[in-house]
Amino acid sequence: MRLEGLKIGLVEDDPIMGESLVQAFALEGADVIWWPTGGEALVALPHANRDIVLCDIRLPDMNGEQV
Secondary structure, three states: OOOOOOEEEEEOOOHHHHHHHHHHHHHOOOEEEEEOOHHHHHHHHHHHOOOEEEEOOEOOOOEOOOO
């Protein structure tokens, strides 16, 4: 599946998983912004203009449902 032009927001606190997902999505043509905490994502999301947000459930500052 090609993700060309898709704007993805990624909320993931694990640096290895986050980097892996960013690389995988970027290789498929997506524009990815990665936030390591729910708080950072909530501050940035209103201005980030993302098509989709993928969020980890367990984050250091809140859970994915709160995001």
